[in-house]
Amino acid sequence: MSGLAPVPDAEHESVPIGSNDDVVRARQLVRALAQQCKLSLVDQTKLVTAASELARNTLVYGGGGVMRVGLVHRDGRVGVTAVFEDSGPGIPDVDQALTDGWTSGGGLGLGLSGARRLVDDFTLQTEVGGGTQVAITKWAR
Protein backbone atom coordinates (compact mmCIF):
# COMPACT_ATOMS: atom_id res chain seq x y z
CA MET A 1 0.00 0.00 0.00
CA SER A 2 1.28 3.45 -0.81
CA GLY A 3 1.64 5.65 2.21
CA LEU A 4 0.89 8.80 0.29
CA ALA A 5 -2.78 9.46 -0.12
CA PRO A 6 -3.16 10.89 -3.61
CA VAL A 7 -4.50 14.39 -3.82
CA PRO A 8 -6.59 15.04 -6.90
CA ASP A 9 -6.02 18.32 -8.72
CA ALA A 10 -8.38 21.17 -8.07
CA GLU A 11 -10.55 20.04 -10.93
CA HIS A 12 -12.13 16.84 -9.76
CA GLU A 13 -15.64 15.64 -10.16
CA SER A 14 -17.94 14.07 -7.60
CA VAL A 15 -20.41 11.36 -8.41
CA PRO A 16 -22.91 10.19 -5.83
CA ILE A 17 -23.17 6.41 -5.71
CA GLY A 18 -26.62 5.34 -4.69
CA SER A 19 -27.79 2.94 -7.37
CA ASN A 20 -26.55 0.59 -10.07
CA ASP A 21 -26.97 3.38 -12.62
CA ASP A 22 -24.54 5.46 -10.61
CA VAL A 23 -21.98 2.65 -10.78
CA VAL A 24 -22.27 2.76 -14.56
CA ARG A 25 -21.94 6.55 -14.55
CA ALA A 26 -18.88 6.40 -12.28
CA ARG A 27 -17.30 3.86 -14.60
CA GLN A 28 -17.92 6.00 -17.66
CA LEU A 29 -16.43 9.05 -15.99
CA VAL A 30 -13.29 7.13 -15.01
CA ARG A 31 -12.99 5.76 -18.54
CA ALA A 32 -13.26 9.25 -20.03
CA LEU A 33 -10.48 10.54 -17.76
CA ALA A 34 -8.31 7.51 -18.44
CA GLN A 35 -8.60 8.18 -22.15
CA GLN A 36 -7.90 11.85 -21.58
CA CYS A 37 -4.58 11.17 -19.87
CA LYS A 38 -3.70 8.59 -22.51
CA LEU A 39 -3.51 5.43 -20.45
CA SER A 40 -2.91 2.36 -22.60
CA LEU A 41 -5.97 0.29 -23.45
CA VAL A 42 -4.97 -2.38 -20.96
CA ASP A 43 -4.43 0.17 -18.19
CA GLN A 44 -7.70 1.88 -19.03
CA THR A 45 -9.55 -1.38 -18.73
CA LYS A 46 -7.79 -2.25 -15.47
CA LEU A 47 -8.56 1.12 -13.91
CA VAL A 48 -12.17 1.10 -15.07
CA THR A 49 -12.64 -2.42 -13.72
CA ALA A 50 -11.11 -1.48 -10.37
CA ALA A 51 -13.37 1.57 -10.19
CA SER A 52 -16.33 -0.62 -11.01
CA GLU A 53 -15.47 -3.02 -8.16
CA LEU A 54 -14.98 -0.24 -5.63
CA ALA A 55 -18.09 1.65 -6.70
CA ARG A 56 -20.11 -1.49 -6.28
CA ASN A 57 -18.53 -2.13 -2.87
CA THR A 58 -19.46 1.42 -1.88
CA LEU A 59 -23.02 0.72 -2.94
CA VAL A 60 -23.46 -2.82 -1.61
CA TYR A 61 -21.37 -2.84 1.56
CA GLY A 62 -21.13 0.87 2.36
CA GLY A 63 -24.80 1.57 1.70
CA GLY A 64 -23.95 4.20 -0.90
CA GLY A 65 -21.51 7.07 -0.88
CA VAL A 66 -19.60 9.25 -3.23
CA MET A 67 -16.77 8.94 -5.73
CA ARG A 68 -14.37 11.80 -6.40
CA VAL A 69 -12.26 11.45 -9.49
CA GLY A 70 -9.69 13.61 -11.20
CA LEU A 71 -6.28 13.82 -12.81
CA VAL A 72 -3.17 13.94 -10.59
CA HIS A 73 0.33 15.14 -11.35
CA ARG A 74 3.41 14.00 -9.44
CA ASP A 75 7.08 14.02 -10.44
CA GLY A 76 6.18 14.97 -13.99
CA ARG A 77 3.83 12.06 -14.37
CA VAL A 78 0.11 12.23 -14.86
CA GLY A 79 -2.43 9.78 -13.56
CA VAL A 80 -6.06 9.26 -12.69
CA THR A 81 -7.17 9.11 -9.08
CA ALA A 82 -10.51 7.97 -7.81
CA VAL A 83 -11.55 8.14 -4.17
CA PHE A 84 -14.53 6.17 -2.94
CA GLU A 85 -16.10 7.19 0.33
CA ASP A 86 -18.99 5.79 2.28
CA SER A 87 -20.24 6.17 5.81
CA GLY A 88 -21.21 2.55 6.16
CA PRO A 89 -20.29 0.01 8.87
CA GLY A 90 -16.56 0.01 8.03
CA ILE A 91 -14.35 -3.06 7.72
CA PRO A 92 -13.53 -4.83 11.03
CA ASP A 93 -10.64 -6.91 9.67
CA VAL A 94 -8.84 -5.26 6.76
CA ASP A 95 -6.39 -8.14 6.20
CA GLN A 96 -9.25 -10.58 5.95
CA ALA A 97 -11.16 -8.29 3.59
CA LEU A 98 -8.11 -8.14 1.34
CA THR A 99 -7.80 -11.93 1.19
CA ASP A 100 -8.75 -13.52 -2.12
CA GLY A 101 -12.00 -15.37 -1.95
CA TRP A 102 -13.19 -13.92 1.33
CA THR A 103 -16.56 -12.20 1.11
CA SER A 104 -19.06 -10.92 3.62
CA GLY A 105 -21.70 -10.78 0.92
CA GLY A 106 -22.51 -13.12 -1.94
CA GLY A 107 -19.72 -12.13 -4.30
CA LEU A 108 -16.62 -13.92 -5.50
CA GLY A 109 -14.52 -12.26 -2.81
CA LEU A 110 -12.10 -10.81 -5.34
CA GLY A 111 -13.37 -7.25 -5.66
CA LEU A 112 -11.25 -5.45 -3.08
CA SER A 113 -8.13 -7.58 -3.40
CA GLY A 114 -8.47 -7.64 -7.18
CA ALA A 115 -8.89 -3.89 -7.37
CA ARG A 116 -5.65 -3.49 -5.42
CA ARG A 117 -3.78 -5.58 -8.00
CA LEU A 118 -5.31 -3.64 -10.90
CA VAL A 119 -3.98 -0.22 -9.91
CA ASP A 120 -0.61 1.38 -9.07
CA ASP A 121 -1.52 3.04 -5.75
CA PHE A 122 -4.11 1.79 -3.35
CA THR A 123 -4.93 3.19 0.07
CA LEU A 124 -7.66 2.02 2.35
CA GLN A 125 -8.81 3.82 5.47
CA THR A 126 -11.61 2.37 7.49
CA GLU A 127 -13.07 2.58 10.93
CA VAL A 128 -15.70 0.26 12.35
CA GLY A 129 -18.89 2.26 12.41
CA GLY A 130 -17.17 5.20 10.77
CA GLY A 131 -17.17 4.36 7.10
CA THR A 132 -14.55 3.44 4.57
CA GLN A 133 -12.41 5.42 2.15
CA VAL A 134 -10.55 3.75 -0.68
CA ALA A 135 -8.28 5.74 -2.99
CA ILE A 136 -6.78 4.33 -6.18
CA THR A 137 -4.41 5.81 -8.73
CA LYS A 138 -3.21 4.60 -12.10
CA TRP A 139 -0.25 6.41 -13.66
CA ALA A 140 0.31 6.88 -17.36
CA ARG A 141 3.48 5.20 -18.54
Add this chain to the structure above:
Amino acid sequence: MPEQDTCTRLVELLTAEQESLGAAWVEAVSRTLRGRISLAELDRELRELYAALVEGLRGGGLDWRGDAFGEVRALLAELSRTRARQGFTPTETATSVLAGKDVLAPSEDTSAGDVRAYLHLSKLIDALGLFTLEVYAKTREEIISAQAEQLMELSTPVVKLWEGVVAVPLVGTLDSARTQVVMEKLLQALVDTGSDQAIIDITGVPAVDTEVAQHLLKTVVAARLMGAECIISGIRPQIAQTIVALGIQFGDIVTKSSLADALKHALRRGDAAVVRPGGRA
Protein backbone atom coordinates in the same frame (compact mmCIF):
# COMPACT_ATOMS: atom_id res chain seq x y z
CA MET B 1 -57.93 47.66 -12.22
CA PRO B 2 -59.90 44.63 -10.97
CA GLU B 3 -59.17 41.29 -12.58
CA GLN B 4 -62.46 41.17 -14.49
CA ASP B 5 -61.75 44.50 -16.17
CA THR B 6 -58.21 43.44 -17.00
CA CYS B 7 -59.56 40.37 -18.74
CA THR B 8 -62.16 42.31 -20.63
CA ARG B 9 -59.55 44.80 -21.79
CA LEU B 10 -57.16 42.03 -22.80
CA VAL B 11 -59.89 40.28 -24.77
CA GLU B 12 -60.61 43.60 -26.50
CA LEU B 13 -56.98 44.17 -27.34
CA LEU B 14 -56.44 40.61 -28.52
CA THR B 15 -59.57 40.36 -30.65
CA ALA B 16 -59.34 43.84 -32.18
CA GLU B 17 -56.29 42.88 -34.19
CA GLN B 18 -56.49 39.10 -34.00
CA GLU B 19 -55.40 38.69 -37.60
CA SER B 20 -52.27 40.86 -37.47
CA LEU B 21 -51.25 39.89 -33.94
CA GLY B 22 -51.59 36.19 -34.77
CA ALA B 23 -49.47 36.71 -37.87
CA ALA B 24 -46.82 38.54 -35.82
CA TRP B 25 -46.72 35.65 -33.36
CA VAL B 26 -46.29 33.07 -36.13
CA GLU B 27 -43.62 35.25 -37.70
CA ALA B 28 -41.68 35.58 -34.41
CA VAL B 29 -41.80 31.85 -33.72
CA SER B 30 -40.98 30.74 -37.24
CA ARG B 31 -37.78 32.75 -37.07
CA THR B 32 -36.60 30.77 -33.99
CA LEU B 33 -37.51 27.40 -35.52
CA ARG B 34 -35.68 28.18 -38.77
CA GLY B 35 -37.99 26.34 -41.10
CA ARG B 36 -37.99 22.99 -39.37
CA ILE B 37 -41.77 23.15 -39.12
CA SER B 38 -43.88 24.11 -42.11
CA LEU B 39 -45.32 27.60 -41.90
CA ALA B 40 -48.84 26.32 -42.50
CA GLU B 41 -48.59 23.91 -39.59
CA LEU B 42 -47.15 26.53 -37.27
CA ASP B 43 -49.82 29.00 -38.35
CA ARG B 44 -52.58 26.51 -37.56
CA GLU B 45 -51.02 25.57 -34.17
CA LEU B 46 -50.54 29.13 -32.96
CA ARG B 47 -53.86 30.50 -34.23
CA GLU B 48 -55.69 27.71 -32.45
CA LEU B 49 -53.72 28.56 -29.35
CA TYR B 50 -54.43 32.26 -29.78
CA ALA B 51 -58.15 31.67 -30.13
CA ALA B 52 -58.16 29.36 -27.10
CA LEU B 53 -56.26 31.96 -25.08
CA VAL B 54 -58.83 34.64 -25.93
CA GLU B 55 -61.65 32.27 -25.02
CA GLY B 56 -59.89 31.45 -21.76
CA LEU B 57 -59.56 35.12 -20.86
CA ARG B 58 -63.16 35.76 -21.78
CA GLY B 59 -64.41 32.90 -19.66
CA GLY B 60 -62.33 32.55 -16.59
CA GLY B 61 -60.06 35.39 -15.60
CA LEU B 62 -56.32 35.00 -15.29
CA ASP B 63 -55.95 31.66 -13.55
CA TRP B 64 -54.32 29.37 -16.09
CA ARG B 65 -55.18 26.34 -13.98
CA GLY B 66 -58.90 27.13 -14.25
CA ASP B 67 -61.46 25.25 -16.32
CA ALA B 68 -61.64 28.06 -18.89
CA PHE B 69 -58.02 27.39 -19.83
CA GLY B 70 -58.50 23.65 -20.29
CA GLU B 71 -58.39 24.04 -24.05
CA VAL B 72 -55.21 26.15 -23.85
CA ARG B 73 -53.49 23.55 -21.67
CA ALA B 74 -54.52 20.73 -24.00
CA LEU B 75 -53.17 22.58 -27.03
CA LEU B 76 -49.92 23.43 -25.24
CA ALA B 77 -49.45 19.84 -24.09
CA GLU B 78 -49.96 18.66 -27.65
CA LEU B 79 -47.54 21.25 -29.04
CA SER B 80 -44.98 20.41 -26.40
CA ARG B 81 -45.16 16.66 -27.01
CA THR B 82 -44.82 17.09 -30.74
CA ARG B 83 -41.81 19.35 -30.30
CA ALA B 84 -40.14 16.95 -27.85
CA ARG B 85 -40.61 14.01 -30.24
CA GLN B 86 -39.29 16.00 -33.18
CA GLY B 87 -36.14 16.82 -31.25
CA PHE B 88 -36.60 20.55 -30.69
CA THR B 89 -34.71 22.01 -27.75
CA PRO B 90 -36.52 23.15 -24.58
CA THR B 91 -35.73 26.77 -25.48
CA GLU B 92 -37.25 26.46 -28.92
CA THR B 93 -40.32 24.83 -27.44
CA ALA B 94 -40.82 27.43 -24.73
CA THR B 95 -40.18 30.27 -27.17
CA SER B 96 -43.22 29.22 -29.19
CA VAL B 97 -45.31 30.27 -26.22
CA LEU B 98 -43.22 33.08 -24.77
CA ALA B 99 -42.97 34.88 -28.12
CA GLY B 100 -46.67 35.64 -27.60
CA LYS B 101 -45.61 38.31 -25.12
CA ASP B 102 -43.83 40.32 -27.79
CA VAL B 103 -46.84 40.72 -30.02
CA LEU B 104 -48.72 42.73 -27.43
CA ALA B 105 -45.72 44.49 -25.94
CA PRO B 106 -46.65 48.04 -24.96
CA SER B 107 -45.21 50.94 -26.91
CA GLU B 108 -44.67 54.52 -25.71
CA ASP B 109 -48.22 55.66 -26.34
CA THR B 110 -49.86 52.73 -24.54
CA SER B 111 -52.10 53.90 -21.72
CA ALA B 112 -51.17 53.04 -18.14
CA GLY B 113 -54.21 50.79 -17.85
CA ASP B 114 -53.20 48.82 -20.91
CA VAL B 115 -49.66 48.42 -19.61
CA ARG B 116 -51.06 46.93 -16.42
CA ALA B 117 -53.23 44.61 -18.47
CA TYR B 118 -50.17 43.63 -20.48
CA LEU B 119 -48.27 42.81 -17.28
CA HIS B 120 -51.04 40.44 -16.28
CA LEU B 121 -50.99 38.80 -19.70
CA SER B 122 -47.23 38.54 -19.48
CA LYS B 123 -47.49 36.71 -16.15
CA LEU B 124 -50.09 34.38 -17.58
CA ILE B 125 -47.97 33.56 -20.61
CA ASP B 126 -44.93 32.92 -18.38
CA ALA B 127 -46.96 30.40 -16.41
CA LEU B 128 -48.12 28.76 -19.63
CA GLY B 129 -44.51 28.67 -20.83
CA LEU B 130 -43.46 26.82 -17.68
CA PHE B 131 -46.34 24.40 -18.13
CA THR B 132 -45.12 23.76 -21.68
CA LEU B 133 -41.62 23.02 -20.42
CA GLU B 134 -42.96 20.65 -17.81
CA VAL B 135 -44.85 18.66 -20.41
CA TYR B 136 -41.77 18.74 -22.61
CA ALA B 137 -39.57 17.31 -19.84
CA LYS B 138 -42.14 14.65 -19.04
CA THR B 139 -42.35 13.62 -22.68
CA ARG B 140 -38.59 13.36 -22.92
CA GLU B 141 -38.52 11.18 -19.81
CA GLU B 142 -41.16 8.91 -21.35
CA ILE B 143 -39.10 8.65 -24.52
CA ILE B 144 -35.98 7.79 -22.52
CA SER B 145 -37.62 5.11 -20.44
CA ALA B 146 -39.23 3.62 -23.54
CA GLN B 147 -35.82 3.53 -25.21
CA ALA B 148 -34.26 1.92 -22.15
CA GLU B 149 -36.85 -0.83 -22.36
CA GLN B 150 -36.28 -1.27 -26.06
CA LEU B 151 -32.53 -1.47 -25.46
CA MET B 152 -33.05 -4.15 -22.84
CA GLU B 153 -34.96 -6.19 -25.41
CA LEU B 154 -32.63 -5.41 -28.27
CA SER B 155 -29.42 -6.11 -26.50
CA THR B 156 -30.15 -9.72 -25.66
CA PRO B 157 -30.94 -11.61 -28.84
CA VAL B 158 -30.23 -15.32 -28.90
CA VAL B 159 -29.26 -16.41 -32.41
CA LYS B 160 -28.97 -19.87 -33.86
CA LEU B 161 -25.54 -20.13 -35.50
CA TRP B 162 -25.63 -23.72 -36.65
CA GLU B 163 -27.61 -26.84 -36.09
CA GLY B 164 -27.22 -27.44 -32.37
CA VAL B 165 -25.33 -24.20 -31.67
CA VAL B 166 -26.89 -21.01 -30.28
CA ALA B 167 -25.08 -17.78 -29.47
CA VAL B 168 -25.78 -14.70 -27.34
CA PRO B 169 -23.80 -11.63 -28.38
CA LEU B 170 -23.71 -9.44 -25.28
CA VAL B 171 -23.39 -5.70 -25.75
CA GLY B 172 -23.06 -3.10 -23.03
CA THR B 173 -23.13 -3.32 -19.28
CA LEU B 174 -24.12 -6.59 -17.68
CA ASP B 175 -26.04 -6.02 -14.48
CA SER B 176 -28.22 -8.41 -12.53
CA ALA B 177 -31.38 -7.53 -14.43
CA ARG B 178 -29.74 -7.96 -17.84
CA THR B 179 -28.11 -11.22 -16.81
CA GLN B 180 -31.44 -12.57 -15.66
CA VAL B 181 -32.96 -11.78 -19.09
CA VAL B 182 -29.96 -13.28 -20.89
CA MET B 183 -30.03 -16.42 -18.82
CA GLU B 184 -33.76 -16.96 -19.31
CA LYS B 185 -33.56 -16.37 -23.06
CA LEU B 186 -30.53 -18.58 -23.48
CA LEU B 187 -31.96 -21.49 -21.52
CA GLN B 188 -35.26 -21.22 -23.39
CA ALA B 189 -33.43 -21.08 -26.73
CA LEU B 190 -31.52 -24.25 -25.82
CA VAL B 191 -34.83 -26.03 -25.32
CA ASP B 192 -36.58 -24.50 -28.33
CA THR B 193 -33.81 -25.26 -30.80
CA GLY B 194 -32.71 -28.54 -29.26
CA SER B 195 -29.15 -27.22 -29.06
CA ASP B 196 -26.44 -28.53 -26.79
CA GLN B 197 -23.78 -25.92 -27.51
CA ALA B 198 -24.10 -22.32 -26.39
CA ILE B 199 -21.69 -19.49 -27.13
CA ILE B 200 -21.72 -16.36 -24.99
CA ASP B 201 -19.89 -13.60 -26.85
CA ILE B 202 -18.68 -10.70 -24.71
CA THR B 203 -16.94 -8.67 -27.41
CA GLY B 204 -19.34 -5.82 -26.74
CA VAL B 205 -18.96 -5.82 -22.96
CA PRO B 206 -16.66 -2.91 -22.06
CA ALA B 207 -15.39 -4.25 -18.73
CA VAL B 208 -15.57 -7.58 -16.98
CA ASP B 209 -15.52 -7.11 -13.23
CA THR B 210 -16.23 -9.70 -10.58
CA GLU B 211 -19.97 -9.14 -10.73
CA VAL B 212 -20.10 -9.65 -14.49
CA ALA B 213 -17.89 -12.71 -14.15
CA GLN B 214 -20.10 -14.13 -11.45
CA HIS B 215 -23.17 -13.61 -13.64
CA LEU B 216 -21.44 -15.34 -16.54
CA LEU B 217 -20.41 -18.27 -14.36
CA LYS B 218 -23.95 -18.71 -13.07
CA THR B 219 -25.34 -18.71 -16.60
CA VAL B 220 -22.82 -21.36 -17.64
CA VAL B 221 -23.66 -23.54 -14.64
CA ALA B 222 -27.39 -23.25 -15.37
CA ALA B 223 -26.83 -24.23 -19.02
CA ARG B 224 -24.74 -27.21 -17.89
CA LEU B 225 -27.52 -28.38 -15.64
CA MET B 226 -29.61 -28.60 -18.78
CA GLY B 227 -26.96 -30.67 -20.51
CA ALA B 228 -25.55 -27.90 -22.69
CA GLU B 229 -21.93 -26.83 -22.94
CA CYS B 230 -21.04 -23.15 -22.94
CA ILE B 231 -18.17 -21.37 -24.59
CA ILE B 232 -17.33 -17.77 -23.69
CA SER B 233 -15.90 -15.91 -26.65
CA GLY B 234 -14.80 -12.38 -27.47
CA ILE B 235 -12.18 -12.13 -24.72
CA ARG B 236 -10.00 -9.23 -25.83
CA PRO B 237 -6.39 -8.85 -24.64
CA GLN B 238 -7.14 -6.08 -22.15
CA ILE B 239 -10.07 -8.06 -20.72
CA ALA B 240 -7.89 -11.17 -20.38
CA GLN B 241 -5.21 -9.24 -18.47
CA THR B 242 -7.79 -7.64 -16.23
CA ILE B 243 -9.38 -10.99 -15.44
CA VAL B 244 -5.99 -12.44 -14.50
CA ALA B 245 -5.17 -9.45 -12.27
CA LEU B 246 -8.53 -9.69 -10.58
CA GLY B 247 -7.89 -13.38 -9.93
CA ILE B 248 -11.10 -14.66 -11.49
CA GLN B 249 -10.99 -18.37 -12.31
CA PHE B 250 -13.07 -19.59 -15.21
CA GLY B 251 -12.14 -23.18 -14.31
CA ASP B 252 -12.86 -25.70 -17.04
CA ILE B 253 -15.09 -23.34 -19.04
CA VAL B 254 -13.83 -23.04 -22.60
CA THR B 255 -12.97 -19.46 -23.56
CA LYS B 256 -11.98 -18.15 -26.99
CA SER B 257 -10.85 -14.82 -28.32
CA SER B 258 -13.23 -14.73 -31.27
CA LEU B 259 -16.70 -15.94 -32.07
CA ALA B 260 -15.31 -17.77 -35.12
CA ASP B 261 -12.96 -19.82 -32.92
CA ALA B 262 -15.82 -20.57 -30.56
CA LEU B 263 -18.03 -21.77 -33.40
CA LYS B 264 -15.25 -23.98 -34.73
CA HIS B 265 -14.80 -25.46 -31.29
CA ALA B 266 -18.52 -25.99 -30.82
CA LEU B 267 -18.86 -27.72 -34.18
CA ARG B 268 -15.92 -29.99 -33.49
CA ARG B 269 -17.30 -30.90 -30.10
CA GLY B 270 -20.81 -31.37 -31.52
CA ASP B 271 -19.53 -33.38 -34.48
CA ALA B 272 -17.55 -35.70 -32.29
CA ALA B 273 -20.76 -36.82 -30.67
CA VAL B 274 -22.68 -37.08 -33.94
CA VAL B 275 -19.99 -38.70 -36.05
CA ARG B 276 -18.95 -41.54 -33.81
CA PRO B 277 -22.03 -43.75 -34.25
CA GLY B 278 -22.39 -42.82 -37.93
CA GLY B 279 -18.77 -43.72 -38.68
CA ARG B 280 -18.02 -40.91 -41.12
CA ALA B 281 -14.52 -41.10 -42.54
